[in-house]
Amino acid sequence: MNLDKVRKSLPIYRIRNRLLEEIQKNPTLILLGETGSGKTTQIPQYIHESRPKLKGLIACTQPRRVAAITVAQRVAQETNTELGKTVGYNVRFEDCTSAETKIKYMTDGMLLREAISDPLLSRYSVIILDEVHERTIHTDVLLGIVKSAQQKRQNSFKLKVILMSATMDVDEFSNYFNKAPVLYLEGRQFKVDVFHSVQEQTDYIFSAIATVFQIHKTVPPNEDILVFMTGQEEIDSTVKTISELNKSNSKLAPMLVLPLYAALPSGKQLKVFEKAPNGFRKVIISTNIAETSITIKGIKYVIDTGMIKGKLYTPQNNLEMLKVHKISKSQAWQRTGRAGRESSGICYRLYTESEFEKMSLNTIPEILRSNLLSVALQLIALGITDLVNFDFISKPSTEALNSALNDLELLGAVKKNFQNENIVEENVNKKRIISYNYELTDIGRKMAYFPLDPKLSRCILTADKLGCVEEVLKIVSILSVDNVFHAQTNTSNKRDQAEAVRQKFVSADGDHITLLNVYKAFLANKSSASEWCSENFLDLKNLKLAVEINKQLKEICNRNSIKLSSSTNDSVKIRMALISGFFMNAAEYQKENEYKTITSRQIVQIHPSSVLFNSKPACVLFNELVKTNKTYMRDVSVISSSWLLETNPCYFKSKLKNLADNLNTYDLNNRIR
Known part of the structure; x- marks a missing residue:
């Protein structure tokens, strides 16, 4: 392949000189470039080629690690250099850069962490914020940090800022950066035919699977399919269902069905970019991670369920939940565009035209619907x-x-x-x-070292004082990945079997110690991990990822003089450490399986997935609240109310009066165990 010829064929090449002139004369530039224009791969190269001795790095941020890695790989290939030399990337738990690096692709979260030690971002001469329309928390905070650094560096080593997206409210961004100029760029988007459902779909997962097989029966196998779903469990279940249905019908061509979501290890994420074996159709089931930046070759058909899983937080009751909801119109068009990157394609929207018209124009910024603790x-x-x-x-x-x-x-x-x-x-x-x-x-300075929810960071620091860092790190690592227990819903026999096997890990102290037992057992059986996980209905991918996270957290502890102490059989110390971070997430038993949170006096229940679901401990600690038809506590442990007072006496003294006032309404017989 003649890469130079490919680069010159991209739409952005036609405005290369004008683009460089605008970057030279303006401190900030906004580029609205359609999908396929080449902006993400080419602009950093243009800047580097025009100013090879430019002082400082050229950074290009991405909302997701898979985009940062794959784009860096592509640009290294185009510059004919080894990845990690002139062109590198930096994502959470993985730094592929060197002293020679000039073009650095990175997640916005990593640049934000760099700003903690260097608020002026003095290592960088140009910062390109890509896919800013996604409005993640990190992107929004980074916009403020970069703007501040740019203003403070006006009289010294000046900072150039470029904002890029295929779709955004340009006026909002332009006004924020003092009327920054906007360049519009046509893309190389091929025609995409859009088909809407004739009627509303009550089960979008079933509809997506049915659509996959309708396409599979009628078009050549070298034309691949991309399906948008909402989350890991939904995706893994769909991958399994499609694979099994395809194998059970010998008349159908074989499929290579692959998942794609943020928690998937990098190696498995990158499999979606590999060509399928001859005669196979590649079917990718993805979250919105595939909406922007990344290009998966061969995609001809997109199936858009119209749904996404996003955060929703209400500060009045400190309730944060993940909720499946409708996407915005801008997201719908981004998904549609995935079918037209290399040739004409088709997008099947599993929602009606009237449903599309009711969608909001743009996505509500994550910072307006999230807990702002981090x-x-x-x-x-x-x-x-x-x-x-x-x-x-x-x-x-x-x-x-x-x-x-x-x-x-x-x-x-x-x-x-x-x-x-x-x-x-x-x-x-x-x-x-x-x-x-x-x-x-x-304490806060040490908490900021960890790329974790501050509550989890606080648990680690308290564990250092109590002598149980190893155990708390294992629990934090396993809480940082999706569910390690496979959901067995196929048959009642399978469910009973999974529940029976699970009992060997269960601790009467609750979910946290149960997860610790799972982690330890996994390490003890690492030589036969795949077989062992299968026998115990555990998720191998998530457990491997937890081990990797644990390794990185240990390195952070070592760098910050936190001793890797251990207290193997003392679950009280471990739970005391957890209380130090989650003492605001405590609840006391009331009656009829109901609990009331100590902080906001909400009525809550233990989630059915908890090992404590059929228990009635007097006082519990939980990690999060999840709201469906009821409000449930997830990741629950048994604690003593006296531990709460011991851990944070000032906070709970203010709550004692409320507790005393309500004491006569409690059923004390049910409270004492």
């Missing part, structure tokens, strides 16, 4: 002390920010200093507003 810690670690007045492109509610700051203060990560006091006129009343600056404590 964001707040990162910003304060960057030296930004007044979060309420931070220059967000889409400002979260003051309530959500204050909730995160209060939680960080309770975790011991920050302390507040009085800033000023204002009297605000509100209708006919006057309201007294006191504002504070926040700064990191020593």
Whole structure:
């Protein structure tokens, strides 16, 4: 393949010189380039080729690791250099760069972590923020950080900023960067025919599987299919179903059915880019990870379920949940475009035209619907002390920010200093507003080292004091991956068998110690891991990923003088360490299987997947709340209410009066076990 000829055939090549002129004369440039235009692979190369002795790196951020890796591989190939030399990438737990690197592809989260130690981002001369329309939390925070660094570097080593997307609200971004100019670029999008469902689909998974087989029966096997689903369990189940149905019908051509989602190990993610064996049709079942940036060759058909799984957070009751909901119109068009990257294609939308018209135009930014605990810690670690007045492109509610700051203060990560006091006129009343600056404590500084939810980081630091770091790291690692237990829903016999096998790992202390037992047993049977996982109805991929995460967390502990202590048989110490991070997630038994959270006094129940589902412990700790028709606690452990007082006496003294007031409504016979 003549790569130089391929590069010159891309639509972006026609405006190469003008593009470089605009980058030279403007501090910030916005590029709206259609899918297939070549912007992600070519612009960093153009800048490097025109200014080979440019001081500083050229960074190009991506919302997802698979995009950063695959684009870096492509650009290294085009520049005829070894990956990790002139062109490299940096994603979570994997750094493929060197002192020679000039073009660096990276996830936006990794650049944000670099900013903690270098707020001016002084290693970089050009920062390209790609796929900004996705509006992840990291992207939104990074926009503010990059804008601040650019302003502070105006009189020294200047920073160029380029924002790129195939679809975005250009006015919002342009205004945010002081009326930055916008360049529009036509893509190399081939024609895609779009077909909508005639009627609303009640089961989009079944409809997607049926559509796959309708296509498979009627078109040549070298034309591949991409199906959009919402999450790992849904995808793994669909992959299994399609594979088994295909194998059971000898008249059909064989299929290579592959999953694609963020938690999948890199090696397995990259399999979707490999050519299928001769005579096989490649069918990829993916989350929205395949909507942007990555190009999977051979895709001719897209099946869009119209659904996505996203976060939803309400600060009033500290409830964060993952909820399956409709995509936006911009996402629908992004998905459609996946069928027209190399030739004309077809997109089957499993929703009606009227449903499409009711969709919102753009995706609601993640920062407006998420718990801001991690964001707040990162910003304060960057030296930004007044979060309420931070220059967000889409400002979260003051309530959500204050909730995160209060939680960080309770975790011991920050302390507040009085800033000023204002009297605000509100209708006919006057309201007294006191504002504070926040700064990191020593504990908070250590918490910021870990790429984890601050609550989990706090657990690790307490484990250091209690002498059980090894055990807590294992639990944190396994909580950082999707469910390690296979959901057996095919037959009642399989479910009973899986439940019987699971009992060998179950601890009466709850889910956390149960997960620790699973992790230890997996390590003990590592030589026959695949067979052992199959026998025990455990997910090999997720357990391997947990081991990899554990390895990286140990390295962070070693770098920060956290001793890898162990307390093998002391589950009390382990649960005490967990309480230090999750003491706000405690609940007491009421009656009729109901619990009430100590913090917000919500009625909750233990999730059916918990090993404690049929128990009624007096007091429990949980990791998260999930809301369906009821509000459930997930990842639950038995604790003592006295441990709560011991771990955070100041916090719980303020709750004691409420507890005392409600004590006479409790059924004490049910509370004592």
